[in-house]
Amino acid sequence: MIRKRSLVRRTAAAAASGAAALVLAACGGNGDDTGSAAGHGGHNAAASSSAAASAPASQGQHNAADVAFAKGMIPHHRQAVEMADLASGRARSAEVKKLAADIKKAQDPEIKKLSGWLTSWGEEVPAEGAMDHSMHGGMEGMMTEQEMTELENASGETFDTAFMEMMIRHHEGAVAMARTEQADGAYEPTKKMAGQIITSQSAEIEQMNKLLGKD
The missing domain is CATH 1.20.1260.10 (Ferritin, core subunit, four-helix bundle)
Structure with a gap:
């Protein structure tokens, strides 16, 4: 019985550890992706802003x-x-x-x-x-x-x-x-x-x- 409880605890701990790792990875991934997206978004926004600024010069x-x-x-x-x-x-x-x-x-x-x-x-x-x-x-x-x-x-x-x-x-x-x-x-x-x-x-x-x- 004690052995069974010990096994359950170890399994739960492993699962918790794995879940934590997944959460950290996900957070890290999201952080990177968000940063990357923000970077690309910032770049795209800057490009769009630049295009908008040049549009009146050529068309307006x-x-x-x-x-x-x-x-x-x-x-x-x-x-x-x-x-x-x-x-x-x-x-x-x-x-x-x-x-x-x-x-x-x-x-x-x-x-x-x-x-x-x-x-x-x-x-x-x-x-x-x-x-x-x-x-x-x-x-x-x-x-x-x-x-x-x-x-x-x-x-x-x-x-x-x-x-x-x-x-x-x-x-x-x-x-x-x-x-x-x-x-x-x-x-x-x-x-x-x-x-x-x-x-x-x-x-x-x-x-x-x-x-x-x-x-």
Whole structure:
């Protein structure tokens, strides 16, 4: 009987010891896991905080007006460059040829900047030819397909006159779009470009009016 009780005590003691070991292991494991989780949680929280902080820098500084300006100005500039490309082989006036070259030189880089901004905002860049000439007449100062065909078929003084008259309207449309961007936009680099467009294209409008004898 005594032996049996002794055996029971030893078994109970062993069980208690084992249970204690399990509890300690569990506590130790939980402590490690909690520490690890806290570490990872802290890291993830820091990462999330960092991501949240960077989000406004990349996304929050632009608005719908900036997107609309970029998406509208890209095809607008592309048509101006297309018109300018015609001048080298059709224009008679050296001043018109230089004007066309200056327009292309200014607007090609702007197309690249506008495209880059749209990409960084997660927006689609208008595809080449996304807006055919039949739709152009509905945009600010854009030429219709018929007008572009007339310009392509012109040469000499006829081309010079048609080019300048069309480009004045085209520039006036761009200036109007740029003024809207300055009033409604939020992204400073885009608003700055809009200001540059207003200044440069207003000056070119004045120059073309003088060449046409309208001033």
